[in-house]
Amino acid sequence: MKSNLPLNKLLLILALNPVQISFADDIQAGKFYEEALQSYRNQNNAEAIIQLKNALQQNERYVSAHMLLGEIYLQQKSLTEAEVQLSLAKQLGADPSLIAENLAKLYTYQIRYNDLLKEIDPAQFNSGLRPVLHVYRGNAYLQLNLISEALNEFDIALQIAPNQVNAAIGRANALLKRGDIKGADQAAEKAMQMQANDAGVWYAKGSIKHANMELDEALKFYDKAIELNPAHVDTRLARAGLLMDLKRDERARQDLEYMRQAYPFEPKAAYLHAVLLERNNQREAATKELEVAADIITGIKPEYLSAHGPTLMLSGLVNYSLQRFDLAAEYLRQYVKQYPEQSGPYKLLATILLQKNEPEQAIDLLRPMQIRNPQDQRLAFLLGSAFMQAGKHDMANNLFGKAAALGNESGSLQTEIGLNRLAMGQEQAAVQDLEVAFKKNPDAIQAGIPLVALYMSRGEPEKALKTAQALHEKASKNFTLLNLLGTAQVNTGQYKQARQSFEKAIELNPNFLDAQINLSKLDVGENKLDQARQRLQILQQNYPGDIDILIELAKVEQSAGRYQAANDWLAKAKMMDQKSLPTLLALVELNLKMGKAAEANAAAQAAEMIDKNNPQVIDALARSYLANNNKEKALGVFIRMADQARFNVKQLYKAARYQIDAGDYFEAIKTLKKAVLVDENHIPSQIALVEMELNHGKPVFALSRAESLLKQYPKRAFPHRLLGNIADHDKNLSLANSHYQAAFELEPDTTSLMLLYENLKKIDQPDKAFNLLDQWIKKHPQDQLPMAAFADELLKSGKFKEAEKHYVELLKQFPNEPQFLNNLAYVYLNTGNDKALSLAEQAHKLAPDQPSTNDTLGWILVNTGQIEQGLHYLRNAHSLLSQDPEIRYHIAVALNHLQRKDEAKQELEEALKTNTGFNGRELAKALLEQLRP
Incomplete structure (x- = not known):
């Protein structure tokens, strides 16, 4: 109708x-x-x-x-969908207080920190929401590396809500990032008191332990945090990284796979997962993960990315690993503009520029950084590589020499990690990473060359040689690798082979100065000083502007005892460059050798004005102060050396050794404690700390630490050696013997052998001690220290012919060792060899202040009828070692020859007062009987 x-x-x-x-x-x-x-x-x-x-x-x-x-999508980490829904809610007039926290969280996930700070104003909201938003703002400032602003936000949050645990956690994280570990720990403790079951609290505590290198403790805190909140992103990433450092790859993999599922937008998780896969030879899977990380980064708006330094750096690493060099370079250029003080990104950017065949850009980039960091081996190597690529070979060779010939290949992720750790002074971790990298790719000289240098510096010459040989076999025409091989051969005593390697390098490149100089050093090591001098003088004529040649000439003259000639060469070098650190440091060494302490100190202070943070300069300055008897200033410099070492365990250990030598035991213990905190696997620091606590600190701490080391290293000898030393200190010789025996059985090396030998003599088992050395020498005829001890035993027991054989062998290796010359002279005296006097004179000339050389020379003179001359040296010997009964016996014989019977009788009585055995004791008794009425 x-x-x-x-x-x-x-x-x-x-x-x-x-x-x-x-x-x-x-x-x-x-x-x-x-x-x-x-x-x-x-x-x-x-x-x-x-x-x-x-x-x-x-x-x-x-x-x-x-x-x-929007909230559900945010929980699911579907950030794009969450952003759409929250933005629509905002446009439709949603109450800002209902979406502010979710927007803050979204912006945090998207690294939109500037947007968060711009759009989220806590003052617009009620007091219940304000502290929460201040915490988000504080964390945003923290990510932008604005520490003071971050702390201000956290403090405001705590003023509004004193029990706001996330604000206390934020304060702890900010203070830790500033480097205030004590303050961070106090803030974390306060947070713990507020809410002990908050995952963020345990993460903060773990981060502090991690920064202190208390890795096992850090792991416990991280484990607790994840137990409380399995989705705590910061803890998951931190724990994964720590587990990777500890080589606990399976657990790290579990964390990273969880992260990849729970936080698919987190590029760092994908990157770490790629590193882990690469380390476990899953290269195809590693590449896929890198591509995922790159895709995530691509999805971040450029304005957000450029504002966040860590993600910029990560972007460079990811794209570099994927060989997307243009993109990687762009990201890294942005990063170094924001953080110009960090050398690591400069190195990576330079590596990329070299791979892009842009050496001039690399030179412009690296030159200022290398000047600011002259001791950074990696920087020097990269700059050398840039010069080589640019065809400037002289500059390249010079820098390669200064950098100890670090490699020139891009290498794997593992290699890059190892090199970065090496730059930080974490040698043990660097060695482990580089060994893995080199094993995967024996052609990779970027991993191989620093491995050789590390092995040599750590006293592992055989490993260094093996690695250098492997590198050379892969590139037999590479003169730099030949030079490296020669250096490794020198370290293992293969002088003939080393000379051949250096000569072959020069044959391949006649202008290769490093090998020429190494040949001169080899000449010096073989006591061919004239040959070394001649070689260097020819080089100096061909390269008159090369300061390194002048310095080496000075060293040759110094070795020859021609100090004025050495000084002349260094003066010429200084005229060429007043600010040459190597020249000034060489002047310090020469003047110290000449006894010119004031001149040494002046040179050291001049070097300090050029580079006050250079470890070699600080070292020279401290020793020059000691030479000037200014112990107070020297000790101050040693403390400065320890402070500047920061996390470089090798430098910390070196500073501690100096403090020990200077008698500053309290500071030495402090420095060693810092060293073992930095790297608990640095065994020399652990050993030194136990020894210092035992002898100059708290023995109970020494015992506790040594027992802990035994648990940590049950198959190593050094914990047993330390426990043996502690038992010896406590006069428990039987227990000491048990530990020394265990050490020798675990690692039958020279150190354990000599400790066991000395202890056997202490517990009155001389025959067992003698047999121990006898058996060792038969199996290790080239081991000089036991051979010297064995020769001494033969000498004391009157087995002169057997002792002679060993001293002759020792002198082949050490022709200028006064102890061996002296003892052989004594042997010859007793075997009727007329070379006795000339050897004794030679020994005395080399060591005129040793009681033994004075005694032997004096005794030989007495026995050859030169009584008065002999008595002079014997008196010198007695004044240097008055408690030695044998010297008194020798003096008595001389006095008796001079018809000074009463004086001779007095000397004999003093010599025979003790029960100490000595050569000639029975003769002394007989002579005393003759002199008694």
Whole structure:
């Protein structure tokens, strides 16, 4: 039926129909929303999403549905979807207080820290929400490396809500990032008192332990944090990194796989996972993970990315690993502009520029950084590589020499990690990483060359030689590797082979100065000083502007005892460059050798003005102060050396050794404690700390630490040696013997042998001690220290012919060792060899202040009829070692020859007062009987 309505009625109906439909839709939308809310509360997010989408189909302007859907997506880490829903809610007029926290969280995940700081103003909200938002702002400032601003936000949060645990945690993290470990620990303790079951508290405590290198303790805290909150992203990443450092790859993999699933937008998780896969030879999977990380980074808006330094750096690493060098270089250029003080990114950027064949850009980039960091081997190597690529070979060779010939290959991720750790002074970890990298790719000289240098510096010459040989076999025409091989051969005593390697390097490149100089050093080592001098003088004529040649000439003259000639060469070098650190340091050494302490100190202070932070300069300065009897200043410099070492365990250990030598035992213990905190696997520091605690600190601490080391290294000898030393200190010789025996059985080396030998003599088992040395020498005829001890035993027991054989052998290796010359002279005296006097004179000339050389020379003179001359040396010997009964016996014989019978009798009585045995004791008794009335 047709109805005709008035116009006004029709208009009213048209106006009301949308409202009526909207009411109907809203009713249905409301039902869907309530069902979604119930599903959400029952943790059934999948069903909740379906119902919310149904609600929005009924009413696309349903603000509550947008807000809840945004929150669920945020929980699921679906950031793009979350951003859409929260933005719509905001546009539709949602109460800002209902979405502010979720927006802050979203911006944090998206690294939109500047947006967070710009848009989230806590002052607009109530006191319940304000502290939470101040914490988000504090964390944003922290990510932007604005520590003071971050602390201000956390402090405001705590003023509003004194029990706001996240603010206390934020303070701890900010103080730790500033380097205030004590303050960070106090803040973390305060947070712990507020809420002991908060995962963030345990993460903060773990981070502090991690920074202190208390790795096992850090791991415990991280484990607890994840137990409390398995989704705590910072802890997961930190624990994964720590587990990777500890080589606990399976546990690290579990954390990273969890992260990849729970936080798919986190590029660092993908990158670390790639590193782990690469380390375990899963290269294809590693590449895929790197591509995932790169895709995540690509999805970050450039303005957000450029504002966040850590992600910029990560972007450079990821793209570099994927060999996307243009992108990597762009990211790294942005990073170094923001953080110009960090050398690591410069090195990576330079490596990329070299691979892109842009050496001039690399030179421009690295030159200022290398000047600021002249001791950074990696920087020097990269700059050398840039010069080589640019065809400037002289500059390249010079820098390669200064950098100890670090490699020039891009290498694997493992190599880069190892080199970075090496730059930080973490040698043990660097060695482990580089060994893995080199094992994977024996062609990789970037891993191989620093491995050789590390092995040599750590006293592992055989490993160094093996690695150098492997490198050379892969590139037999590489003169730099030949030079490296020669250096490794020198370290193992293969002088003939080393000379051949250096000569072959020069044959390949006649202008290769490093090998030429190494040949001269080899000449000096073989006591061919004239040959070394001649070689260097020819080089100096061909390269008159090369300071290194002048310095080496000075060293040759110094070795020859021609100190003035050495000084002349160094003066010439100084005229060429007043600010040459190598020249000034060489002047310090020469003047110390000449006894010119004031001149040495002046040179050291001049070097300090050029580079006050250079470890070699600090070292020279301290020793020059000691030479000037200014112990107070020297000790101050040693403390400075320890402070500047920071996390470089090798430098810390060196500083501690100096402090020990200077008698500053309290500071030495402090320095060694810092060293073992930095790297608990640095065994020399652990050993030195136990020894210092035992002799100059608290022996109970020494015992505790040694026992702990035994648990940590049950198959190593050194914990047993330390425990043996502690037992010896406590006069428990039987227990000491047990430990020394255990050490020798675990590692039958010279150190354990000599400790066991000395202890056997202490517990009155001389025959066993003698047999121990006898058996060792038969198996190890080239081991000089036991051979010297064995020769001494033979000498004391009157077995002169056998002793002679060993001393002759020892003198082949050490022709200028006064002890061996002296003892052989004594042997010859007793065997009737007329060379006795000339050997004794030679020994005395080399060591005129040793009682033994004076006694032997004097005794030989007495026995050859030169009584008065002999008595002079014997008196010298007695004045140097008055308690030695044998010297008194020798004096008595001389006095008796001079008819000074009463004096001779007195000397004999003093010599025979003790029960100490000595050569000639029975003869002394007989002579005394003759002299008695």
